[in-house]
Amino acid sequence: MSATAISFDDVRLSLGGDRIYDSVSFSVRAGEFVCLLGPSGCGKSTSLRIIGDLIAADSGAVSVLGRPPKEAWSDIAFVFQSPRLVAWRTAIANVLLGVELRFGKAEARRRIDRAKSLLAMVGLADSAGKYPLMLSGGERQRVSIARALAVDPTIVLMDEPFSALDPNTRRRLRGEIERIWQETGKTILFVTHDIDEALTLADRIVLLSNKPTRVLEVVDVPAVRPRALKSDPTLIALHERLNTLFRSLEPDSQTEDPQP
Numbered sequence: 001m002s003a004t005a006i007s008f009d010d011v012r013l014s015l016g017g018d019r020i021y022d023s024v025s026f027s028v029r030a031g032e033f034v035c036l037l038g039p040s041g042c043g044k045s046t047s048l049r050i051i052g053d054l055i056a057a058d059s060g061a062v063s064v065l066g067r068p069p070k071e072a073w074s075d076i077a078f079v080f081q082s083p084r085l086v087a088w089r090t091a092i093a094n095v096l097l098g099v100e101l102r103f104g105k106a107e108a109r110r111r112i113d114r115a116k117s118l119l120a121m122v123g124l125a126d127s128a129g130k131y132p133l134m135l136s137g138g139e140r141q142r143v144s145i146a147r148a149l150a151v152d153p154t155i156v157l158m159d160e161p162f163s164a165l166d167p168n169t170r171r172r173l174r175g176e177i178e179r180i181w182q183e184t185g186k187t188i189l190f191v192t193h194d195i196d197e198a199l200t201l202a203d204r205i206v207l208l209s210n211k212p213t214r215v216l217e218v219v220d221v222p223a224v225r226p227r228a229l230k231s232d233p234t235l236i237a238l239h240e241r242l243n244t245l246f247r248s249l250e251p252d253s254q255t256e257d258p259q260p
């Protein structure tokens, strides 16, 4: 049994008089890839903000590597939907920015070789000197993944990191993040509202309800990797079940690549 990396226990939260969480409980084990799946507005990004100590829950217990979020920030890195790169910094200088902010310029200089190897890991070995404007959307997001890894976090929190990309790039990056996760052994909590994405990536899927939010189900995804969504009978059955549940939550949602 591996250790618990993140846990929410009966977490309740209101924001601006709006009840966001009724009672949210789930956990992520060390080294696990967990997808938080839920309709828009149910509080997926909010949960990452709580873990990153950007906001506090009203009640309940949140633990990150056995500590309160306030004491765990240095073990966490974020990847957002938009890569948030600094336009006047090269790719490698962007990768080192997080290190610079957390540990200072001297430490960033010491990690240049590490930043280069991270750029290579995300397929950008030859683009270290390019500025964000010279990179495609997918390449920029790769830089932001390398930037997250450069601080050597134990946990990577990803908030719909591929949803702004075109479908082909999105598919490719899903494959890459799966490989990077396997190579690095990081714990990944990945927010998505895309069932296919969750089934492609997750060891377990935490399905959230509409507001006020509860965990509706925690779904184990026992399929081998890389996943064959269209042909693996287990995945087809899980897709159908999640799709039915999800449609009842978000009647207007179009899930990508529905099964025939």
Ligand SMILES: Nc1ncnc2c1ncn2[C@@H]1O[C@H](COP(=O)(O)OP(=O)(O)O)[C@@H](O)[C@H]1O
Binding pocket: 015, 016, 018, 020, 038, 039, 040, 041, 042, 043, 044, 045, 046, 047, 211
């Ligand atoms: N600072 C805030 N004040 C009031 N309401 C907020 C604030 N931040 C988020 N919310 C509300 O909390 C809910 C959850 O937001 P969010 O976590 O961004 O949802 P998701 O990421 O699942 O789409 C939404 O209804 C949003 O309007």
Ligand SMILES: [Mg+2]
Binding pocket: 044, 045, 046, 159
């Ligand atoms: Mg969000």
